[in-house]
Amino acid sequence: DKGKPNYWLSCMTLKESSSVKPLDIMLALEKENIESRPVWKPMHLQPYFKDYDFFSHCDPENEQSIAEDIFNRGICLPSDTKMTEADQQRIINIIKALF
Numbered sequence: 001d002k003g004k005p006n007y008w009l010s011c012m013t014l015k016e017s018s019s020v021k022p023l024d025i026m027l028a029l030e031k032e033n034i035e036s037r038p039v040w041k042p043m044h045l046q047p048y049f050k051d052y053d054f055f056s057h058c059d060p061e062n063e064q065s066i067a068e069d070i071f072n073r074g075i076c077l078p079s080d081t082k083m084t085e086a087d088q089q090r091i092i093n094i095i096k097a098l099f
Contacts, residue, residue: 010077011039013070020098022075028094029078039074042067 014020022038029036044054045068056065064072078091 006081008079008081010079011074012077013073014075016069016073018073022073024098025075025095028098029091032090032094034078034091034094036078037076039071039076042071045071 014022026036026038042065043049044052044056044065054065056067078087080087
């Protein structure tokens with residue numbers, strides 16, 4: 001009621017057990033001249049913040065923070081306000097072909 005989303009960024013995370021990794025998707029898209037990128041690197045992993053305290057909520061199964069987990073399994077997909085349904089389908093097909 002108070003606004004309208006612009007859907008400016010689309011991201012996905014892969015299952016930890018997936019044989020396809022974010023880099024695989026980025027490279028496949030890059031071969032088609034389509035830009036994608038990793039999700040933002042957590043601040044506590046960036047050199048400037050290395051000496052600052054980080055209060056983590058760790059995933060008990062793999063002992064990494066939730067932020068690190070999302071960073072390791074996530075990818076920012078191509079997004080543009082001018083993207084057509086055909087553009088979207090092309091990207092979907094490239095990604096699906098990796099699985």
